Structure formats: structure tokens, C-alpha cells
Amino acid sequence: MTQGAGSEAGTDAGKAAEVTYLAIRRQILSGERAGGEWLREGDLAAVIGVSRTPVREALRRLAAEGLVRHEPNRGVQVEAWGVDDLDEIFSLRSQLEPWGCGLAASTGLADLEALAELADRMDEEARRAPPDLDAITELNNRFHRAILEASGNGRLVGLVSTVVEVPLVWRTFSHYSSEAMRRSLAHHHEIVQALRAGDPEWAESVMRSHVRAAWASLREEHLDPEQGPS
Incomplete structure (x- = not known):
């Protein structure tokens, strides 16, 4: 040969x-x-x-x-994941992603127009009857990854990308109530506003609320009030 x-x-x-x-x-x-x-x-x-x-x-x-x-x-x-696994994962995300978002507000690397467009497109998909959850998930992943890339910390991007795989398996948005979906979409727009203002504390705070709210939506559906974790 x-x-x-x-x-x-x-x-x-x-x-x-x-x-x-x-x-x-x-x-x-x-x-x-x-x-x-x-x-x-x-x-x-x-x-x-x-x-x-x-x-x-x-x-x-x-x-x-x-x-x-x-x-x-x-x-x-x-792999099969339970509530305890997700608790660990979202605990990590609630530390890493807010930090990355705060960094992105300081670096000036974020493409704000692209992020705003992604947020608008998620709104459009959510208004469909029924909402296109697969499309929302893809747009959401692009939104979060773009923010992490704008942090300027390449290792953070790789680290978080491995952490978010499990919530993807659980198809997070399929567990959202209408109220939870509206809150999540509103967070996206507020994150863009915080990045546009160049305010790391604001950006970090909103992202932390965003991640913890996502976990709350998943946890509510998979916890039996009387029996505890399933």
C-alpha cells in the first residue's frame, strides 16, 4: 500500500x-x-x-x-440518571455558567445581535401550537454556548459542554410548565441586556437564576412529595 x-x-x-x-x-x-x-x-x-x-x-x-x-x-x-445525579450537575452549572456569563460581560466578545436573535427565535418557536421543543432546545444550546465562548475561557466551554449532556437527555423543556417556559425565555432577554450593559454582576445573577429555575422545573416533576426522589 x-x-x-x-x-x-x-x-x-x-x-x-x-x-x-x-x-x-x-x-x-x-x-x-x-x-x-x-x-x-x-x-x-x-x-x-x-x-x-x-x-x-x-x-x-x-x-x-x-x-x-x-x-x-x-x-x-x-447511563441512567436520577434526581441526585441531576442535583449534582445543576449545582455545577449554577457555579460555572454564571461565572462564564459574568466574564462574557467583561470581555466584550459576545455577539449581542446574534444572541438577541437567538432569544427572539426561541420566543417564536414557543408561540407555536404546540411549541417546537426540539428547535427551542437547539437554539438554547447555541445561546448558552455562545455566551461561554464569549467568556474567553476555552477550558470553561469544554467543561460545561460535558456537564450539560445529561439535562439534554432529560429533554428539559418538555418538563416546563407554561409559566416556567415564559420565565426561561424572559431570562434570555435579560441576559442579553446585562451583557449589553457590560455589567458582570447583573449577568452572573440572571444566569444563576436561569439555571436554578431550570433545575426546579425538572425536580418538581420527578419528586414524589411523599416518597422523595424517584
Whole structure:
């Protein structure tokens, strides 16, 4: 095999691994692969149309992200999260994201017009009957990531992106009441105002309220008043 052919084969293998990783990850985040479900390499390879090698690599990446777990002598299972797991995650988010938002208010790196447009588009999607929750989720993720990127702290972006995966699995917006949705959308606009004012304390405060309110909406639905966490 020539050097060029070897390089091309390596590129094809890399593409197959990436496609496989994205496909399985999307299935998990969409809820198509439920928590506790066993993932069989052969079945996944057949469905996606690849060999087992990229499936194996994809599962390693997903395990590193905490979306699946390896059970010795049993295989790979989609991670299942409970209320206690979410409590830890939102506690982290309520520290990291407000800090990042405060930094973004100081750096001047935020594209305020783009953020305002994302907030407006979320409003539009929420006004649909019924609201397009998938569209709102995607726009919301772009909004939060753009703010973190504007913090100027690259490590913070990577850290928070791994933390928010679990709430995505739980499809946060599907648990919102109409009041909670209105509050969340209003927070987006106030965050943009705080960034425009260049006020770190205001920006940090609103983002913290935003994150904690999101957790409250999830927690209310998954706690039995008499039995406690489910």
C-alpha cells in the first residue's frame, strides 16, 4: 500500500468513527436509546452500516462523556440518571455558567445581535401550537454556548459542554410548565441586556437564576412529595 492510500484509508476510518459516534450520541440525547438499554456492537454496526471497529471507538468516547458505561463481562449500557445525579450537575452549572456569563460581560466578545436573535427565535418557536421543543432546545444550546465562548475561557466551554449532556437527555423543556417556559425565555432577554450593559454582576445573577429555575422545573416533576426522589 502506498503512503497516499494509507492516508486515505485512515481518513475513511476516521470519518466512519465520527459518523458512528454522532449517530449513537444523537440516539441517546433524543431518548431513542433509553437509560439502562444495552448497546450491542453488532446491532449498532448493522443499523449504522459500519464495521464493529468504529462502533467500539464511538462507545469509548461516549463512555468518557458519561453517556454510557462499560459493565465488566456484560457490555455497554446507556447511563441512567436520577434526581441526585441531576442535583449534582445543576449545582455545577449554577457555579460555572454564571461565572462564564459574568466574564462574557467583561470581555466584550459576545455577539449581542446574534444572541438577541437567538432569544427572539426561541420566543417564536414557543408561540407555536404546540411549541417546537426540539428547535427551542437547539437554539438554547447555541445561546448558552455562545455566551461561554464569549467568556474567553476555552477550558470553561469544554467543561460545561460535558456537564450539560445529561439535562439534554432529560429533554428539559418538555418538563416546563407554561409559566416556567415564559420565565426561561424572559431570562434570555435579560441576559442579553446585562451583557449589553457590560455589567458582570447583573449577568452572573440572571444566569444563576436561569439555571436554578431550570433545575426546579425538572425536580418538581420527578419528586414524589411523599416518597422523595424517584
